[in-house]
Amino acid sequence: MNFTLIGRSGCGKGTQAKLLMKHFGNLFYISTGDLFRDLAKADTDTSIRIKKIIKEGGLPFDDMATTLWMHKLAYNLKERQGFILDGAPRRVNEAKSLDKFLDFLDRKDRTFNLLIDISREEAFGRLSKRRICKKCGRLIPWVGEFKKIKVCDKCGGELVTRPDDSPEAIKSRLDYYDERVTKVVKYYEDQNRLIRINGEQPIEDVFKEILIKLK
Numbered sequence: 001m002n003f004t005l006i007g008r009s010g011c012g013k014g015t016q017a018k019l020l021m022k023h024f025g026n027l028f029y030i031s032t033g034d035l036f037r038d039l040a041k042a043d044t045d046t047s048i049r050i051k052k053i054i055k056e057g058g059l060p061f062d063d064m065a066t067t068l069w070m071h072k073l074a075y076n077l078k079e080r081q082g083f084i085l086d087g088a089p090r091r092v093n094e095a096k097s098l099d100k101f102l103d104f105l106d107r108k109d110r111t112f113n114l115l116i117d118i119s120r121e122e123a124f125g126r127l128s129k130r131r132i133c134k135k136c137g138r139l140i141p142w143v144g145e146f147k148k149i150k151v152c153d154k155c156g157g158e159l160v161t162r163p164d165d166s167p168e169a170i171k172s173r174l175d176y177y178d179e180r181v182t183k184v185v186k187y188y189e190d191q192n193r194l195i196r197i198n199g200e201q202p203i204e205d206v207f208k209e210i211l212i213k214l215k
């Protein structure tokens, strides 16, 4: 089984990815966000440009993300192993490239495209209120029980809002979703390959809905 996880920032994709990995085991995990952050740490001509994009906003060229995760899968994914693509595809071109790759691997029928659906308003609220631990960097989402936490539940550190969670930055991330990712949703929906999950319910219930709809 393979999964792509899409949805607005703050929808809880990462959390659901972890639950899927725990439940199904043997899934290779890829986060495009992590791939870009890793790349930014390198000392190459590309990494300098990626750093600038992460800091100042803007978009890498159309096949950049595709190239990164395809490379990662090509070098790591074993024959009897599934994968989770967390936060991708985000553009129709990426979805099409992924389809070609899945055809090549003969995995298209076993790939489930999950949309963790939350409204723009809900996403905005979660992103502007979520906090990060000053000491260990743990990100505390603004959902359920986490809302009550006063200090980091892992290390006791102070919780602050993230600098890149300013209203302008959040707005631009959500605009990106509305302008581009919704087209990916439509691409999968038109081919009857989208599984839509209500993301505005407790974490456990979101996961339960995923398991029910996979059957």
Ligand SMILES: [Zn+2]
Residues within 6 Å of the ligand: 133, 134, 135, 136, 137, 138, 152, 153, 154, 155, 156, 157
């Ligand atoms: Zn901490």
